[in-house]
Amino acid sequence: MNQRAVAYRNMYGIPSDVGTAVNVQAMVFGNINQNSATGVVFTRNPSTGEKEIFGEFLCNAQGEDVVSGRRIRLLLSSWKVLCLRYTGSLWKYVKNSRTITKTCRI
Numbered sequence: 001m002n003q004r005a006v007a008y009r010n011m012y013g014i015p016s017d018v019g020t021a022v023n024v025q026a027m028v029f030g031n032i033n034q035n036s037a038t039g040v041v042f043t044r045n046p047s048t049g050e051k052e053i054f055g056e057f058l059c060n061a062q063g064e065d066v067v068s069g070r071r072i073r074l075l076l077s078s079w080k081v082l083c084l085r086y087t088g089s090l091w092k093y094v095k096n097s098r099t100i101t102k103t104c105r106i
Contacts, residue, residue, distance in 0.1 A: 030103040031062050038063050038103040063103065 001009075001016070009016060030038030039057025046054060056073035058066050065071050 028103045029062075030058075031060055031065075034059050036060060036103075038066055040066050 006016075008014070028036075030036045037057050037059045038061050039055055040063075041053060041055035043053065044050065045052050056066060056075060058071055058073055061071065066073055
């Protein structure tokens with residue numbers, strides 16, 4: 001685990017032996033060209049805690065580029081409609097805030 005992951009787990013009391021679920025899917029690169037992108041979407045606004053979709057994305061980038069702050073991120077707008085479909089389902093079943101990461105190639 002990298003230092004950021006360890007610090008996050010310590011901050012929120014998450015044991016080091018707890019992992020995430022495994023996803024198996026086709027690999028998509030967000031950094032192939034300007035028609036590829038990666039982003040992060042929150043089901044709650046991280047600044048206010050309000051139940052609203054908030055997200056950022058970058059074209060021609062990898063996931064770490066979005067969360068590290070090394071590049072200026074674009075606010076989620078065109079993806080928002082698509083994300084509403086998925087986050088609505090999440091709220092219906094888990095009733096808690098979630099973070100969603102997405103990589104796509106158009």
